[in-house]
Amino acid sequence: MTAVGSAVDVVVVGGGPAGMVAARDLAGAGARTVLVDESAQLGGQYYKRRSGAVLAQAGDLRRRGTALAAQVHAAGVDVRSRTLVWGVADDGRTLLTDRAGEPGEVTARLVVLATGAHERVLPVPGWELPGVVTPGFALHLATIDRVAVGRRVLVAGSGPFLLPVAVALLDVGVEVAGVLEAGRPYRVDAGALGAVRHPARVLQFAGYRARLAAAGVPVRQGRRVLAVHGTDRVEAVTVTGPRGEHREQVDALALGWGFRPSTELAGLLGCATALDPVSGARLVRADDDGGTSRPDVLVAGEVAGIGGVGLATARGAQVAVTAARRLGLDVPAAGAARAARAVRAERRAADWTRARFAVDPPPRPAGNAVLCRCEAVTVAEVVGAGTADPDAVKGLTRAGMGPCQGRQCLPALAQLGLLDGRPAAFPARMPVRPVPLGVLAAAGRALPRLEPPHGPADSAVPGSGAGPTPVAGRTGR
Amino acid sequence: MSGSRPAADRHGPPPAPTRRRWSLRGARATALVPDVALEVDGRPVPATSGQSLLAALVAAGAWSQRLHPVTGRPEAGICGMGTCQACVVTVAGRGAVRACGTEVEDGLQVTTAAGRERSR
Numbered sequence: 284m285t286a287v288g289s290a291v292d293v294v295v296v297g298g299g300p301a302g303m304v305a306a307r308d309l310a311g312a313g314a315r316t317v318l319v320d321e322s323a324q325l326g327g328q329y330y331k332r333r334s335g336a337v338l339a340q341a342g343d344l345r346r347r348g349t350a351l352a353a354q355v356h357a358a359g360v361d362v363r364s365r366t367l368v369w370g371v372a373d374d375g376r377t378l379l380t381d382r383a384g385e386p387g388e389v390t391a392r393l394v395v396l397a398t399g400a401h402e403r404v405l406p407v408p409g410w411e412l413p414g415v416v417t418p419g420f421a422l423h424l425a426t427i428d429r430v431a432v433g434r435r436v437l438v439a440g441s442g443p444f445l446l447p448v449a450v451a452l453l454d455v456g457v458e459v460a461g462v463l464e465a466g467r468p469y470r471v472d473a474g475a476l477g478a479v480r481h482p483a484r485v486l487q488f489a490g491y492r493a494r495l496a497a498a499g500v501p502v503r504q505g506r507r508v509l510a511v512h513g514t515d516r517v518e519a520v521t522v523t524g525p526r527g528e529h530r531e532q533v534d535a536l537a538l539g540w541g542f543r544p545s546t547e548l549a550g551l552l553g554c555a556t557a558l559d560p561v562s563g564a565r566l567v568r569a570d571d572d573g574g575t576s577r578p579d580v581l582v583a584g585e586v587a588g589i590g591g592v593g594l595a596t597a598r599g600a601q602v603a604v605t606a607a608r609r610l611g612l613d614v615p616a617a618g619a620a621r622a623a624r625a626v627r628a629e630r631r632a633a634d635w636t637r638a639r640f641a642v643d644p645p646p647r648p649a650g651n652a653v654l655c656r657c658e659a660v661t662v663a664e665v666v667g668a669g670t671a672d673p674d675a676v677k678g679l680t681r682a683g684m685g686p687c688q689g690r691q692c693l694p695a696l697a698q699l700g701l702l703d704g705r706p707a708a709f710p711a712r713m714p715v716r717p718v719p720l721g722v723l724a725a726a727g728r729a730l731p732r733l734e735p736p737h738g739p740a741d742s743a744v745p746g747s748g749a750g751p752t753p754v755a756g757r758t759g760r
Numbered sequence: 761m762s763g764s765r766p767a768a769d770r771h772g773p774p775p776a777p778t779r780r781r782w783s784l785r786g787a788r789a790t791a792l793v794p795d796v797a798l799e800v801d802g803r804p805v806p807a808t809s810g811q812s813l814l815a816a817l818v819a820a821g822a823w824s825q826r827l828h829p830v831t832g833r834p835e836a837g838i839c840g841m842g843t844c845q846a847c848v849v850t851v852a853g854r855g856a857v858r859a860c861g862t863e864v865e866d867g868l869q870v871t872t873a874a875g876r877e878r879s880r
Contacts, residue, residue: 321842323863328841335810335863336795401843413823413836420840428815429792429808515834516823656844659830686845691838717845 291315291361292610294378294391296368296548299327300592301584302397303351304599305606309395310358312607312614317389318360319380321367321716325352327399328419329592333427344426363389368548370713370726375552375580379726381718386725393579393606396549396567397599400542400585403562403694404440406652406662407538409511409520414535418448421537425451432457433535437520439463439508441642442541446491446502452537453498460533462495463506463522465540465646468639470504475639481632507646511536541640543694544586547715552580561641563697571626573602581606590633597625647702648695655692657685666699686717796866801875807864814840814847814859817872824874825849825859834873849873 295306298320306318318325326332330348333341343349356362363380366387370379373390380387402417404410416424416432418440424430431452437460438449449462469488478485495502509528510521519530546556549567555576556565566588573581583602584595601622607614648654650663660682668679673689673696676682682696683689689696714723794806798813800822807816814837817825824834826848837847840860847859852869859870 333810336808337792337810339810340792340808402839404838410838411828411833411835413825413834416838416840420838423840424815424818428811428819430811430815430819432818656838656846657830659828687843690843 290376290390290392291317292391293317293393293395293606294319294389295360295395295397296378297327297397297399297584297586298322298325298352298355298362298364299397299399299584299595300329300348300351301399301595301599301602302327302395303330303348303355304596305395305397305583305603306360306362307351307355307358308600308603309606310355310360312603312612314607314610314612316358316360317363317391318355319363319366319368319378319389321365323365325355325362325364328423329595331423331427337427337429341429363387367716367718369716369718369722371548371551372726375577379713381716381722384719384721386722388726393581393609394552395573395602395606396552396580396582396586397584397595397602398545398548398586400544400589401690403540403543404538404691405540405646405698406648406654406692406695407508407510408649408652409513409517410536410538411653411656411659412511412513412517413515414513414517415511416535416537418444418537418539421535422448422451425455425457429455431455432537433517433533434458435460435533436535436537437461437463437508437522437531437533438537439465439506439520439522440537440539440541441465442539442640443468443488443636444539444541445537446488446495448537449500450491450494453494453500459495459498459500460531461500462502463508464502464504465507466640466642467504469502477635477639481635484632484636508536508538509649540646540694542585542589544589545690546586547688547690549575549580549582549586551713551715552577554580554582560701561637562694563701564694565697571601571623572605573598574605578609588633589637590630591636594626594629594633597622597629601626645702646698648698654695655680655682655685657687657691658682660692662695662699665696666703688712688715796864796868798864798866798868798870800870801872801878809864809866811864812840812860813849813851813857813862813864813868813870816864817847817849817859817870822872822874824877825872827873827876 292314293309294317295302296319306316310316326348330345332345366380366382368378377388377390402419421432424432435458438445445462449459452459506523508520512519519532543564555568557568559566569582569587581602583598604614604619604622648662652662654662654665658681660680664680665682792808796807798805805820823836825836828835835846838844848856849859850871851857
């Protein structure tokens with residue numbers, strides 16, 4: 284690991300499409316670049332790659348990602364895999380890392396956050412049963428591991444992601460009971476005319492739908508899962524239908540409502556955030572060029588706003604231009620203009636898609652559903668706490684105190700807050716990812732001053748920003 | 761992806777790995793040939809190197825992976841990416857690990873909640 288004081292030019296956090304492109308381009312422009320990534324190999328979630336005998340037997344699923352990873356290494360990026368960033372020190376100039384229990388740190392002039400997104404799951408009663416999975420997990424099981432998540436599986440929630448997940452399940456022999464889309468994105472109306480501006484996207488939807496139709500898989504719009512049933516495993520789900528509710532016998536349920544930017548590290552660094560009026564989530568306030576409220580912190584990819592791999596890749600290239608300029612490196616004007624154009628075009632397509640998938644009325648999680656999976660706290664208990672202050676919710680109900688640090692319950696909390704007019708979000712705390720106590724202890728010895736630089740600055744949610752947060756509350760340091 | 765293959769589902773899954781898929785019926789994946797053997801709760805479970813331990817557990821139908829620390833009910837991984845902690849199992853010599861972040865290896869001895877329940 285880099286010794287204290289030997290700063291590099293840029294540290295990129297996250298090895299998905301945006302992080303790989305940003306790191307490759309920055310190293311190519313002459314910046315000393317470190318790329319920190321949690322996984323064993325680069326790719327992130329989108330370009331998650333097969334390995335071992337699965338790769339040998341089933342082939343490379345992500346050739347584009349493999350090529351990109353090779354370019355990152357060839358460009359001379361100092362790639363630190365299996366390494367997660369759990370905290371910051373030195374007013375955010377130093378990132379604290381953990382590599383399988385081995386503590387480390389990186390000090391850089393600029394930080395590029397490409398921390399990606401989490402799946403957004405809204406709770407329904409019974410979703411804590413084994414066999415309920417996120418669509419992304421069902422997909423990776425099918426594509427990366429070649430394992431069927433169940434024999435008969437329902438895919439439900441909302442978002443463009445549900446269709447390809449259902450197709451991937453067919454490919455591993457799953458009987459897909461159906462795709463339930465809560466919105467009505469595929470309706471034909473005035474808004475659908477916008478499709479002519481995004482032909483590639485529409486063609487892809489059509490391709491998935493044709494594939495599902497050929498397999499006899501119904502795609503139902505305006506439908507939801509109301510409850511999951513079973514004793515030790517999913518046995519059935521209750522879903523809404525045209526003539527009231529009915530039950531589907533399934534042994535697994537893939538349930539997801541799109542994605543939520545992983546903004547924990549940005550919050551810890553004190554980047555200003557703004558409220559997303561659709562999901563209730565707090566998003567990092569970022570300029571088109573990737574700049575945040577902190578001149579030494581930039582964002583790229585899904586953490587800057589959900590838009591998919593095309594937008595993430597474009598933002599990766601754009602943020603490399605911005606970072607290179609801030610470092611005083613030469614950036615060809617033509618390349619910079621191309622990067623900016625790509626971001627604009629991809630964002631238009633992403634905005635159109637998001638508008639098509641708007642769900643009206645927005646879903647309200649049922650009172651008897653478990654909201655906080657870690658601490659087994661129900662929606663009703665959280666609503667009953669009668670407060671909008673997330674720390675108060677934590678103190679009164681324990682919701683958000685578990686090891687997932689609120690990542691799983693935040694979408695529901697934000698959704699409830701939005702519906703009730705009281706947005707909620709937990710302030711980021713160290714460690715932002717679970718790390719061994721030994722790592723914390725070693726960091727504590729090396730860096731006595733371990734305070735986050737700022738409380739989360741927040742323009743859109745008055746009164747909910749907390750002051751500087753104590754360190755590592757759960758670990759008893 | 762610099763526009764080479766615009767994806768409708770911008771967040772996830774990519775187009776098919778190969779072109780063969782353009783038969784609408786689709787091609788069933790050929791089954792993998794196992795090359796490692798795990799021991800899950802005392803039973804042999806075949807797996808293919810490169811798979812995650814969680815995938816091997818799912819393939820073996822081992823869905824009672826952990827007992828919930830508060831409710832005591834069996835639970836299993838929901839996210840597959842290290843967030844939920846519900847797939848934490850015991851691996852001999854390593855202690856508690858997240859199955860999603862562990863690669864299968866020959867001879868790996870795994871104890872799940874179901875195994876602990878049985879041995880009680």
